[in-house]
Amino acid sequence: MPVIQTIQLTKNFGKATALAGVDLSVKEGEVHAFLGPNGAGKSTTIRCLLGILRATSGTVQIFGQDAWKNSVELHKRLAYVPGDVNLWDNLTGGEVIDLFMSMRGKGNSDEAARREKFLQRFELDPAKKCRTYSKGNRQKVALVAAFASDVELYILDEPTSGLDPLLEKVFTDCVLEIKKAGKTVLLSSHIMSEVEKLADRVSIIKEGKVVLNGTMSEISARGKTLEELFLSEYERRA
Amino acid sequence: MFANFPGFLRFLVRRERMTSVIWLAAMSISAVVIASLFPGILPTEEAMQGMALTLNSPAMVAMMGPVYGLDALNPAIVMAEECLIWFGIASIIMNVFFINRHTRVDEELGRDEMLAALPTGRMTGATAAITGALALNIAISLLTFLLLSIFGIEGVTLSGSFVYAFSIGMTGFVFAAATLLFAQLFSTARGVTGAAFAFMGLSYIIRAYGDMSNSSVSLISPMGLGLKVEAFYSDRVWPIIILFIEGLVISAIALAICSVRDVGAGIIPAGKGKSHASRFLKSPLGLAWRLTRGGTIGWAIGMVAIGLSYGSVIGELETFVQGNDTIRMMLEGRGGASSLAEGYLAMLAAIMSLIAAIPLVLTVNRLHGEEKRGRMEQISALSIPRDRLLVAFTILAVIQAFAMPVLYVLGLYAAVGNTGILPFGMIMQASLAYIPALLLMVGLAVVLSGYAPKFISLIWAVFAFSFFTFYFGRLTELPEWVSHISPFDNIPQIPVEEFSAVPLVILCVIAAATFVAGFAGYKKRDLL
Known part of the structure; x- marks a missing residue:
């Protein structure tokens, strides 16, 4: 059973169609890259997966359960990092991390130790107020809160926007570690080199539909880089 | 759920x-x-009756609600009716x-x-x-x-x-x-x-x-x-x-x-805006106006409304003041008015100009708000002189310094006009005399923006001090030089006092100097 499964997922906002039948399948233990330009429907798909948006039609399942109906139970088993992190001005980064982790409600004894470890790895000062953080630092708050949680699925929506190359390296290492631990990752990204390093499988979305789905080895067998493939998919106009 | x-x-x-x-x-x-405070304001039965009568006028009922308990008046009842x-x-x-x-x-x-x-x-x-x-x-x-x-x-x-x-x-x-x-x-x-x-x-x-x-x-x-x-x-x-x-x-x-519902969505969709900037918006002045437009219009309507409501009680003044020495003292002020209505006008002109100072200061300080949120960086990177946006906000504030008093004069006159108690010319003179003080308030805000953006809220201290000298300066004898620190205190209180151009000209000169100094300071300092 796939960890994430959408079948003919559609989502309309009024008359506008954002998703026109997305078929996405993410297997357990894989890092699944989710590519597509701005406005293709990546974030909308992810929001449907999180039960934040209600699908107009189609099936949306995580761990075999309906993502809208069972959102509370499902969210105990996943962590989410958005691409544009906004935080509460008068709280400190450390407070926000604790808040997210406690509301996820695992309370494993080693989560505190993991929190410290990831704070150090991402070089984040948790005692600063969120209003003083730069974009990169706010991103780190969300990343630390996610990685420090002991969950089965990580949904990361352009998680490295705003990070410098050193921290991007830290991020890459973190993802490889959780992959080694058998966790599943859905990674939406614009950074092809990052995807090439991390992904086992790639889905490319275009105008609300998945137009290409394959493993990294299948793609390299075509003799093309990921970037060439991505561009050729998009330049092929209907 | x-x-x-x-x-x-x-x-x-x-x-x-x-x-x-x-x-x-x-x-x-x-x-x-x-x-x-109410037992002190209403020490006698007559004072309470007078106040209740005033509150019972149609305009006051419309503003503050119904009057009750006339048969068993006490300060608490009047307080509740009013507050x-x-x-x-x-x-x-x-x-x-x-x-x-x-x-x-x-x-x-x-x-x-x-x-x-x-x-x-x-x-x-x-x-x-x-x-x-x-x-x-x-x-x-x-x-x-x-x-x-x-x-x-x-x-x-x-x-x-x-x-x-x-x-x-x-x-x-x-x-x-x-x-x-x-x-x-x-x-x-x-x-x-x-x-x-x-x-x-x-x-x-x-x-x-x-x-x-x-x-x-x-x-x-x-x-x-x-x-x-x-x-x-x-x-x-x-x-x-x-x-x-x-x-x-x-x-x-x-x-x-x-x-x-979906997170992020509403039942009523957000309207679409324009896809192109108008010619006017493309200038610093246009941008400044767009950023302050809503607030300015709100304040403009507010000025007319306050003028109307203060004007509507002018007929009941005599009953209101009967047996109330505190309020009589405030109304008559320093000069001793020839009529209660004139004393009331002098007081109103001062209060209204203090209130009118708020939107002006907010307009100038808006630049600081933009700076703090980091949005001025992108503007500063464009090919316009550094101080241009500060100048734009200042121009808007100066226009308001003239417009706001005129607006409440119109409101006030609309309410008292046909009673003939106060002629239009007198209302106009009493109110517009405060324009130089308003200009100086704008100037002080500009200086703070230019030299000491971290202490920009000091302008509200000046404002609070002016309010204090106005309210309490009449009740407690403040030394004259102390109350003269307030820009508003240097304005002749027409019609109670004689018109005199000298303090107005001096205030205008100081205001002009603060503009020039403020712009120069802004050009030289670091952005926040």
Whole structure:
């Protein structure tokens, strides 16, 4: 059973169609890259997966359960990092991390130790107020809160926007570690080199539909880089 | 649906520990302080009768609500008649912002998305917000009730304090619920605030109409219902209970909508804007105007409205002042007016110009707000001189310095015009004489923007000082040089005092110097 499964997922906002039948399948233990330009429907798909948006039609399942109906139970088993992190001005980064982790409600004894470890790895000062953080630092708050949680699925929506190359390296290492631990990752990204390093499988979305789905080895067998493939998919106009 | 509610509530309390505590203290303490002043303002039976008569005029009833208890007047009754509505309004404002900040603002900024990705129920956030608002309203009511009842203020009873305090809290709760509903309907935080305050305006107007015609129409309006407690006289509890039930019903409707809608979406879609900037917007002045437009228009309407309402009471002045030495002293001021109306005009012109200073200062300070949010970086990177946007905001403030006094003169004259008590020319002269003081206030704000942006709020200290010298300078004999520090105190108080051009010219010269200095300073300093 796939960890994430959408079948003919559609989502309309009024008359506008954002998703026109997305078929996405993410297997357990894989890092699944989710590519597509701005406005293709990546974030909308992810929001449907999180039960934040209600699908107009189609099936949306995580761990075999309906993502809208069972959102509370499902969210105990996943962590989410958005691409544009906004935080509460008068709280400190450390407070926000604790808040997210406690509301996820695992309370494993080693989560505190993991929190410290990831704070150090991402070089984040948790005692600063969120209003003083730069974009990169706010991103780190969300990343630390996610990685420090002991969950089965990580949904990361352009998680490295705003990070410098050193921290991007830290991020890459973190993802490889959780992959080694058998966790599943859905990674939406614009950074092809990052995807090439991390992904086992790639889905490319275009105008609300998945137009290409394959493993990294299948793609390299075509003799093309990921970037060439991505561009050729998009330049092929209907 | 409500999963993780305790966690959410704890988070809300953590976020609120500053703002709400300040509201709690400010509301309850000021309620008590104001109540304790009334026995002093109304020392005699005649003074109370005079005040009640004034309050009973149609314009005052429209503004502050019905008058009751004329057969058993005491200072507490008059206080409630005059103050309850303003505390109700303050409570409404607090509740609108409280709910909006915990619902649509979070949603608009995408913070809500991270919370929604946690194991929380779909209605948890909204339920926590309305629960928090209810708790805050009850806390304010209880503290106000306790403080009011322990000081033994003349006329203040236990049951009266109770209905007075809970009328404030429950009126606020209804608007918290209404804001929660609007937060489901509108997809932007601005839309929610706009709708909530439009609802407040509507219920104020319905109440004013109902109270003036002495009909039960007022009961439809939550604000009208809140005043029906008749604190310190009838001490009715039923309006409070109805308000509470109304709040619960509206909250339930809002939560029902919340449970089925998408995060980030509203039922009423956000309107589309223009895809091109107009010619005017493409200049610094155009940008400055767009950024301040809404506020300026609001203040302009406010100036006319205040002029109208102050003007409408001018006929009742004699009765109002009878037997009240404090107010007589304030009205007659330094010179000794030839008529009460003239003294009143001199005082009004001063108050109104102080109020008019607020939008001017807000306009200049807007630049600092833009700087702090980092939006000036992009403007500074364009090929326009550094100080151009400061100049633009200053130009707008200067225009307002002329426009705002004219607007309230028009309002005032519209209200007193046909009584013939005050000629138009006299009103105009008395009010427009303050323009140089307003210009100096603009200039001081410009200097602070130019040299000491960190201390920009010092301008409000100048403002507060001016207010203080105006109000108390007449009652307590301040040394003249102290009160002259206030720009407003250097203006001749027409018609009580003679017109004299010299101080006006001096103020204008100082104002011009502050503009030049401020612009020069802004060119030289680092951006924030």
